[in-house]
Amino acid sequence: MTTTTHGSFVIERAYSASPQRLFAAWADPTSKRAWFVGGDGWDIQSYELDFREGGRETSKFLFLKGEEMFGEKTVFGNQTVFNEIVPDERIIFTYSMDRNGVRFSVSLATVEIKADSKGSRLILTENAAFFEGADGIQMREQGWQELLGKLSSFLNETGATQ
Amino acid sequence: MTARNTTHATFVIERDLAHPPAKVFAAYADPKKKAKWFGGPPEWKSQHTMDFRVGGKEVSQGGPPDGVVHKMSGEYWDIVENERIVLSYELHLDATRISVSLGTTEIKSHGAGSKLIYTEQGVYLDGYDDGGQREEGTRELLGQLESYLKT
Secondary structure (H helix, E strand, O other), X not given: OOOXXXXXXXXXXXXXXXXXXXXXXXXXXXXXXXXXXXXXXXXXXXXXXXXXOOOEEEEEEEEOOHHHHHOOOEEEEEXXXXXXXXXXXXXXXXXXXXXXXXXXXXEEEEEEEEEEOOEEEEEEEEEEEEOOOOOOHHHHHHHHHHHHHHHHHHHHHHHHHO | OOOOOEEEEEEEEEEEEOOOHHHHHHHHHOHHHHHHXXXXXXXXXXXXXEOOOOOOEEEXXXXXXXXXXXXXXXXXXXXXXXOEEEEEEEEEEOOEEEEEEEEEEEEEEEOOEEEEEEEEEEEEEOOOOOHHHHHHHHHHHHHHHHHHHHO
């Protein structure tokens, strides 16, 4: 028996970087990997980014607390397809999340980048469908809040050299 | 810089159908059956191809004679037999992408028939379309599905 729920959220965040630098952090595989994957508690098994319309991003990462939280070795998988890319302005993508090969969510995400006097503003809108055993919309929003914070740190750390 | 804008909208359409879930699911899963109800009016001469598996693609393309070509390009993201189908799709008018959507079709056993719940979450681009129009078009499509199921 399947259960499906739907949810959405919007996150707005200001960055001191220009729209061009902000966009490049999504477009360049090395930059994207630096803020998008990794971190404490995760062991990255694979990451690939083909940033073009119709291109894919795939990653697999071992959750180190899997035994503790799920009672088994736990590998999460992420697959993304880029639907639309407008340089420095807009990225629309569809992505799924799997846990040990079982799909638990599919999302449609829109990232909009707008110039402002202090740099740029990023607006992320996510619409998602969650299946059996999914994290749910609140944890997903929290996850993106953390990622967009890591993006901010990445831009600050690399600002002097770019 | 071109003025770009987006609007996001979600709609849900429910239908009680007099047919069991397996028959409703087959109308989505079997390309020959889906082609009978999914698509524009007959004069659009829509071309339809689909590969019904997770990661498989679906394309439906057509339009009024000498008019704008409407192209739907989709991809299947989740399929649970007789229960759930998740399809993302883009809609183009000629070369312009006007929307990207995530559509979830749920089929539940309901009395002697089934309940169909279709939820579409979409982003509409640069003012070409909106959620209200899309919902109206989708209601027409589901009406065509109902007529097809009666045959």
